Amino acid sequence: ALRYNSQATGKGRRVAFGNDGARLFVCLGDMLGKPWFARLPLVVTLAGATSLSGCAATESPPPALVGQLLDDLKDQPGPIHFFAAQADLDQDGRPEWIVHVAGPAVCGTGGCDTLVYATTRDEFRLVTRMTVTRPPIVVAETSTHGWRDLIVRASGGGLLRSHDARLRYDGRTYASNPTTDPAQQLRHPSKGQVAIPAFKSFTDGQRLPVGRGRL
Numbered sequence: 170a171l172r173y174n175s176q177a178t179g180k181g182r183r184v185a186f187g188n189d190g191a192r193l194f195v196c197l198g199d200m201l202g203k204p205w206f207a208r209l210p211l212v213v214t215l216a217g218a219t220s221l222s223g224c225a226a227t228e229s230p231p232p233a234l235v236g237q238l239l240d241d242l243k244d245q246p247g248p249i250h251f252f253a254a255q256a257d258l259d260q261d262g263r264p265e266w267i268v269h270v271a272g273p274a275v276c277g278t279g280g281c282d283t284l285v286y287a288t289t290r291d292e293f294r295l296v297t298r299m300t301v302t303r304p305p306i307v308v309a310e311t312s313t314h315g316w317r318d319l320i321v322r323a324s325g326g327g328l329l330r331s332h333d334a335r336l337r338y339d340g341r342t343y344a345s346n347p348t349t350d351p352a353q354q355l356r357h358p359s360k361g362q363v364a365i366p367a368f369k370s371f372t373d374g375q376r377l378p379v380g381r382g383r384l
Contacts, residue, residue: 228253229375230266234286237293238268238377241284246274250374254364256308258317258338263288265296267319267364269306271371277301283321283365285343297343299336306365313337320359323347335359 230238230253242249249272255264266286275282279301286293303322311318316338323334333355334347344352368374 228255230268233291234266234268234293235377237286237295238270238284241295241298242270242275242377245272247377248272248372249275249377250371251377252304252365252368252374256317256362256364258285258308258319259287259315260312260317266293267306267308269302269304269365269374270377271374276371279348280323281371285319297345299343299345299347302347304365304367305363307359307361308364309335309359309361311335311359314340316343318361319343320355320361321347323352323354332356333359 234253238251249270251271252269254267256267257263258265265288268284268286269281270284271281280303281301283299283302283306285296285299287296288294299319299321301323305322307320309318309320314337318338319336320333321336323332335353335355336344336347337351337353339351344350346352
């Protein structure tokens with residue numbers, strides 16, 4: 170049976186769910202007195218997933234990846250913060266990077282952008298840039314074309330009902346929009362590992378400097 174307990178943590182609340190030893194943490198922040206973009210994304214969770222970290226991803230990517238991220242977001246005004254996590258998506262023993270970016274310029278009512286980078290020696294290749302995504306972002310146990318499926322939360326942006334969406338690798342990239350085909354709407358929780366947990370505010374992430382001179 171699913172177990173539930175909660176404890177107050179300052180202005181927010183940490184809610185812990187347990188199922189066969191697996192634990193999930195969801196932070197509910199102070200929802201009053203903050204601009205709309207500081208409250209993105211809405212707090213959601215996948216009941217079958219195991220959290221890899223607390224209420225915010227804390228992995229620091231190498232400077233080369235931050236530089237690539239700056240190149241890919243050079244047309245976006247700040248402020249931008251990001252949450253990063255490594256995961257061996259193609260199961261070759263070398264991890265890829267999942268980066269969720271958030272801020273007033275890169276988020277809308279449907280969510281924010283998530284980028285996936287493959288590692289090639291000392292370079293980072295953008296595999297996909299997914300729009301309107303919300304954490305938790307889960308690396309599923311299932312795979313397609315040798316790459317692990319990704320699960321994100323789809324909510325807002327005109328959707329009548331929020332849902333979890335499975336994004337599959339098609340041999341070249343992942344689907345870029347979890348609200349349209351070929352993304353698969355999930356009716357039941359899917360097992361996997363949480364790469365990017367839910368967070369209270371986009372400012373919980375690492376700040377992306379504007380311009381290479383500030384790296």
